[in-house]
Amino acid sequence: MVFASATQTAQKWGNLNCDRAELSDLELKCIICGGFHLTRDHYEFMQTMPQDPVDMVDDLVKMGLYKxxxxxxxxxxxxxxxxxxxxxxxxxxxxxxxxxxxxxxxxxxxxxxxxxxxxxxxxxxxxxxxxxxxxxxxxxxxxxxxxxxxxxxxxxxxxGGSEPVADDAPVDPAATADLEKTDLQIGFIPITCATPIIMSEPLGFYQKYGFNAKVVKMPSWGAVRDSAIAGELDAYHMLAPMPIAMTLGLGSAAFGVKLASIENINGQAITIANRHLGNVNGPADFKGFVMGVPFPYSMHNLLLRYYLATGGLDPDVDVQIRPVPPPDSIAQMVAGDIDAYLMPDPFNQRAVFEGVGFIHMITKDLWPGHPCCAFAASDQWINDNPNTFRALNKSIIEAAGYAQDPANRPEIAAAISERAFLNQPVEVVEAVLTGNYEDGQGNTMEVPDRIDFDPYPWQSFASWISSQLVRWDLQGDGVAAKVIPEQGYDTVGKDIFLTDLARDLAQEVGQTPPDEIYRTEELMFDTFDPADPATYVQQQIDQYGV
Structure with a gap:
């Protein structure tokens, strides 16, 4: 734990002649508290500090760092x-x-x-x-x-943490009968997309269904994927394309995963570094940018490519798109490693909060109601624990329904903001969940469904995702373009997206999911007919050249 700025450290250790320019590579504005903390010389500095806690406190008091x-x-x-x-x-x-x-x-x-x-x-x-x-x-x-x-x-x-919200929900005896396993580890990435998974711990949705479940914070989507394959977690928060990619062996060895329910719809944004303010008005203006996405097989990557192509840009030639773990996104933007990113919140809103970047576009404008993240588990775990899986999925679906109500979102923001979960200021998380936010360009926005929570996994979601995996050939070996059409878009979707089960469980908790499994999806630049994904892909290529 470091409390000194680089200037204070230099003074303490006698380097009194170094100026701010020399110190610029030593410090970085903390994306958590807004202060300046040591970066490059953190390790060396800590090696010189006393190791005994008593002496450490005495030293820090003498330095004037504890008031x-x-x-x-x-x-x-x-x-x-x-x-x-x-x-x-x-x-x-x-x-x-x-x-x-x-x-x-x-x-x-x-x-x-x-x-x-x-x-x-x-x-x-x-x-x-x-x-x-x-x-x-x-x-x-x-x-x-x-x-x-x-x-x-x-x-x-x-x-910016808060006390956990007390859980007074009674345990449902019917839901907890015949559970094969009750002590669970559920992986998540600290983003607002994970709201149903995270809030189910402090707000008692897991307990209601008989689980002693703990959510486990993961550092990156690659870590989630690897932990899933290694069997280190019972279930996971995944990006909606990941179960399709993993099951088909895209980006990793083939490993069967089921998408049980959708965690959130909307909830992402394209955020640009403030140094480009006033210079970016549309997709063509991103030419030459280095842009971050959280993972190659993500809605973020697919939506960003969709958007850039409409401006005549080839996402693999005219820009650099690189994977960036969401918690690292602001630091990389500050350091100048990336010019912009399409990321999950709260990191878009946090960039505005810190004065680092501005929101160019929320993804709701690209595709209203698009899926983003999902609750998932492996085929093997589901087969070994069918009753547990059903009850766990039901708890997530009920939590998503609770999060749908705007009146509940301030409470949810307080519950998930604390250090064990998102570790973000409550006001940042609340701005995302309520849709009352500043965009960093001088505008105060009111978009109640900036992020929303509808757990129903439409098969048309799976078809659009599969169409874009075919279009962009993310592995560069043509496997997606061969495997998906051979198996059939419908077959891939129905095998991996558990739409019928999600409907049944939603009905059991009093929700009213649709009877249909497909719908026509209206995007900003076109309309997706799930009955003919192959034609849709060819039309995109013919129109934009990529």
């Missing part, structure tokens, strides 16, 4: 966490569900302090604090705990 108000806040946080741990250990007895109930009751009581006093007496807090101060380890234990507390204060301020 009195921070120390008092850290002490308070430390006491709170120690009391919370004691309370959960003595009353919760190590049972996660019991502990969750205790935390919910604490919230009803007005907080952990009130509940602690109610359980152990009104003087318990003072006694507990005094017992720490009067122990024979007083100073070193206090400073060690203070270091931990100060770290928590810093991370909390950096992450």
């Amino acid at each position: 009195d108000n921070q120390l008092w806040a850290a002490d308070g946080v430390n006491a709170y966490e120690l009391r919370k741990a004691l309370f959960l250990k003595t009353v919760g007895r190590g049972d996660p569900r019991r502990e969750q109930l205790i935390l919910a009751l604490c919230k009803q009581a007005g907080g952990i302090e009130h509940a602690f006093a109610a359980a152990f007496g009104p003087k318990a807090g003072l006694f507990f604090a005094d017992s720490i101060r009067n122990s024979r380890f007083t100073r070193r234990e206090f400073l060690r705990n203070l270091a931990v507390g100060a770290a928590m204060v810093t991370l909390a301020n950096c992450g």
